Amino acid sequence: MIFYLKYFVGLFNRWFGRLSFRGLTEICNFVGVIDEYNNCIKFKTSFLFLLFFSLPAFAIIAQERRYTVSGIITDSQDGEDLAGAGIQVRSSNLGTVTNPYGFYSLNLPGGEYILEVSYMGYNTKQIPVTLNADVRMNISLDPSTSQLDEVVITAEARNANITRMEMSTERLSVKEIKTIPALMGEVDVIKAIQLLPGVQPTAEGSSGFSVRGGSHDQNLILLDEATVYSASHLMGFFSVFNNDAIKDVTLYKGDIPATFGGRLSSLMDIRSKDGNNQRFTGTGGVGLIASRLTLEGPLGTDKASFIVSGRRTYADLFLPLAGDKNVKESTMYFYDMNMKVNYRINDNNRVFIAGYFGRDKFATNFAGMDFGNKTVTARWNHIFSPKLFSNFTLLGSFYDYYLSYDVTKQLSSEWKSEMHDYGFKADFSYHPDPVNHIKFGYNMIYHKFKPGEGGGIGDESIFTRIVTPEEYAMEHALYVSNDMSLGEKWKLRYGVRFSLFQNIANGEELNYMNKYEVDHTEYYKKGTFYNNQHQFEPRLGLAYVIDEKQSLKASYSHTAQYIQMASNSSAGSPLDVWF
Numbered sequence: 001m002i003f004y005l006k007y008f009v010g011l012f013n014r015w016f017g018r019l020s021f022r023g024l025t026e027i028c029n030f031v032g033v034i035d036e037y038n039n040c041i042k043f044k045t046s047f048l049f050l051l052f053f054s055l056p057a058f059a060i061i062a063q064e065r066r067y068t069v070s071g072i073i074t075d076s077q078d079g080e081d082l083a084g085a086g087i088q089v090r091s092s093n094l095g096t097v098t099n100p101y102g103f104y105s106l107n108l109p110g111g112e113y114i115l116e117v118s119y120m121g122y123n124t125k126q127i128p129v130t131l132n133a134d135v136r137m138n139i140s141l142d143p144s145t146s147q148l149d150e151v152v153i154t155a156e157a158r159n160a161n162i163t164r165m166e167m168s169t170e171r172l173s174v175k176e177i178k179t180i181p182a183l184m185g186e187v188d189v190i191k192a193i194q195l196l197p198g199v200q201p202t203a204e205g206s207s208g209f210s211v212r213g214g215s216h217d218q219n220l221i222l223l224d225e226a227t228v229y230s231a232s233h234l235m236g237f238f239s240v241f242n243n244d245a246i247k248d249v250t251l252y253k254g255d256i257p258a259t260f261g262g263r264l265s266s267l268m269d270i271r272s273k274d275g276n277n278q279r280f281t282g283t284g285g286v287g288l289i290a291s292r293l294t295l296e297g298p299l300g301t302d303k304a305s306f307i308v309s310g311r312r313t314y315a316d317l318f319l320p321l322a323g324d325k326n327v328k329e330s331t332m333y334f335y336d337m338n339m340k341v342n343y344r345i346n347d348n349n350r351v352f353i354a355g356y357f358g359r360d361k362f363a364t365n366f367a368g369m370d371f372g373n374k375t376v377t378a379r380w381n382h383i384f385s386p387k388l389f390s391n392f393t394l395l396g397s398f399y400d401y402y403l404s405y406d407v408t409k410q411l412s413s414e415w416k417s418e419m420h421d422y423g424f425k426a427d428f429s430y431h432p433d434p435v436n437h438i439k440f441g442y443n444m445i446y447h448k449f450k451p452g453e454g455g456g457i458g459d460e461s462i463f464t465r466i467v468t469p470e471e472y473a474m475e476h477a478l479y480v481s482n483d484m485s486l487g488e489k490w491k492l493r494y495g496v497r498f499s500l501f502q503n504i505a506n507g508e509e510l511n512y513m514n515k516y517e518v519d520h521t522e523y524y525k526k527g528t529f530y531n532n533q534h535q536f537e538p539r540l541g542l543a544y545v546i547d548e549k550q551s552l553k554a555s556y557s558h559t560a561q562y563i564q565m566a567s568n569s570s571a572g573s574p575l576d577v578w579f
Helices: 002-016 021-031 040-053 174-178 189-193
Strands: 066-075 086-089 095-097 103-109 111-118 125-131 139-141 169-173 199-201 209-211 219-223 246-252 266-272 281-286 290-298 304-313 331-346 349-363 367-385 388-405 413-433 436-456 471-486 490-504 510-514 517-522 529-547 550-557
Touching (some): 066 125, 066 413, 086 103, 103 111, 125 139, 169 189, 174 189, 174 246, 189 246
Parallel strands (some): 066 139
Antiparallel strands (some): 086 111, 111 125, 169 246, 199 209, 349 367, 367 388, 413 436, 471 490, 490 529, 510 517, 529 550
């Protein structure tokens, strides 16, 4: 036992520096936990205990020499990474799948093997490999172009849902989304999600959705890992996601991985295209209400590529043709733009910079409203070794809205609200052997809320100016999980996420209410942490494969949500306030 612990601590020190209770105490002091809780030592002990027992592979001393084959799987035509591609050792049950960045790692005893590499819509490749040392092997798959008679096309292998560990998870490719009937010719990701089992629209025609009874603010929507707070255009008739810029969509309806957290009902993880690194291409379309254009191609070399995709409605261009004067002077449009640049520095390093910018605007000669999202993501993929993959992310997410009335000088008023997120994520994926896949990491988000500011415009307005205090908070999470195969029949997934939410004082007095009356007042210096909430969020899953057509599964997921939405309707609107 002592040998195993020393072995684990040595590995941990090598990756992250000196591991000590003193170092963890400094971390606790930094996030403000130790000032509020005397059980920080218990947290440190529990964390080390859980981390130790979730890394069983570190204690295994192999009796035979093993080597690792790893690499990136891409599309041969445009260089896009293929997430979820399968790599199987022929005539065995050993295999793995690529992560969201196309990386795979397979640890095997020395010898000769044939690897079968497959992905839906692509020709399967059989690649011989001799393992007498670690092998780096990047693989390109060719899209399938076979002309067949009438067939039934499925999105995955016949028994994939039987054998995989995941429960309540749906994956949609761009090809699948495009086959769904579109409203006014506009293919919509959210409308496709609303057709899945367990998902319902919160109101007819809206882009909000409810997963198994949860409210619409209990769904975490990520675009390239940045949070999208308002995912609708035209008051909910369309979503903000341009299908031409999207690579794939994954919806977790219950069994949310320990990697993610912050919402109670579901997670929708959307990944945008990386851009064609083989040749310059352009696509576009003209619809009844909007037109779109996408350009992508290499940046001087096949190591770098870009994609720019834009969409805009043009109903406002025809409003001047109307007979009514008020309609002529009105404005109504939305636009969105996706941009992404990626550069493969070498086989072990790759950087991405992605952004989304979208806005809606409605205005007449007496009132107006506009709202929009902006997200920015910078990511660095680094492969420490054939077994250890990492992804470091800096992200920003911004949402604001503006509402104004200008009937007369006395009745003119405005109202605006904003929220900003700044975050950092460090995610690691470790493949010690074919039967264990370990994920661990840390993420942090700094929240800045401006609930509202507004009132009368000008000296003649009868309305009083109101400024609600700004609010600040920090959200942290540490997580570790392991996917383990126990023979050919049993599969086990277990892990834990520790989340911490800290309110940060804005330098104003805090009034605590009791039955709508002020109970007491407190004051904290601006920038201090005055309230800490934490939660251990365990994850557990078990699967038993009976045969190719049957399996038994069970899962348990405990989640926490620290920010809520104040909404005037069950369906939600762009004017809702997060707090």
